[in-house]
Amino acid sequence: MIDFNVRLKTISLLCIGWSHPSIFGPDIPFIRELNSNGKMRIYIPASSFRGALRSSAIKLAENYGFKSCGEIRPELIEDRHNRMGGKCDVCDLFGEPMNISSLIVSNFEPIKDIKSLILTRIRLEDNSLKVSEEALFKVEYIPVGSEFLGNIKLINPTQKRAALLLIALAGLRIGRFGRGSNPIDIRIENTEKIEALLGDWYDLLNELKGWLWH
Numbered sequence: 001m002i003d004f005n006v007r008l009k010t011i012s013l014l015c016i017g018w019s020h021p022s023i024f025g026p027d028i029p030f031i032r033e034l035n036s037n038g039k040m041r042i043y044i045p046a047s048s049f050r051g052a053l054r055s056s057a058i059k060l061a062e063n064y065g066f067k068s069c070g071e072i073r074p075e076l077i078e079d080r081h082n083r084m085g086g087k088c089d090v091c092d093l094f095g096e097p098m099n100i101s102s103l104i105v106s107n108f109e110p111i112k113d114i115k116s117l118i119l120t121r122i123r124l125e126d127n128s129l130k131v132s133e134e135a136l137f138k139v140e141y142i143p144v145g146s147e148f149l150g151n152i153k154l155i156n157p158t159q160k161r162a163a164l165l166l167i168a169l170a171g172l173r174i175g176r177f178g179r180g181s182n183p184i185d186i187r188i189e190n191t192e193k194i195e196a197l198l199g200d201w202y203d204l205l206n207e208l209k210g211w212l213w214h
């Protein structure tokens with residue numbers, strides 16, 4: 001097994017919630033919960049990060065010569081793999097139904113307390129630009145530069161799995177993290193073990209050691 005740390009930083013005001021759920025839909029990767037000491041804690045659950053990472057892998061895999069079935073619905077994955085002549089590289093890394101994944105992702109915890117901002121917005125009717133009945137709604141954001149720290153473990157590491165994992169991580173920096181939000185930045189740390197594994201993919205790792213957006 002190898003593991004490394006992943007640092008994630010917001011590079012724009014990032015929306016984490018709203019009082020009018022129908023506007024953006026429910027797939028927000030951030031969770032807010034009350035600590036035992038009464039403080040609000042904002043973090044990214046492992047399952048959200050993993051889901052975003054898998055989508056990123058699906059999007060990029062074939063550009064880098066990996067196989068992807070492009071499927072996330074469990075009932076369809078096996079059929080797709082049968083037609084492809086075997087398990088795809090994305091499912092090999094992230095797991096498929098009834099099979100254990102090669103990847104363990106932690107929650108992403110804020111490195112210091114994050115104070116969210118609540119802004120009131122006005123909603124217009126879709127076509128007429130008239131102010132709608134539920135005209136005012138509140139949107140909650142976390143500030144630019146909020147940092148989160150998590151850990152990724154790769155069980156039975158191979159060069160292929162490590163490379164696809166780093167490609168998916170790099171993809172999060174240019175894709176979108178959650179609906180209605182902007183890119184985030186990513187940096188990896190404690191990379192000695194994964195470095196030793198990468199061979200020709202080493203340049204990709206080097207690029208992920210620093211922030212992309214300054």
Ligand SMILES: [Zn+2]
Nearest residue numbers: 068069088091
């Ligand atoms: Zn697959």
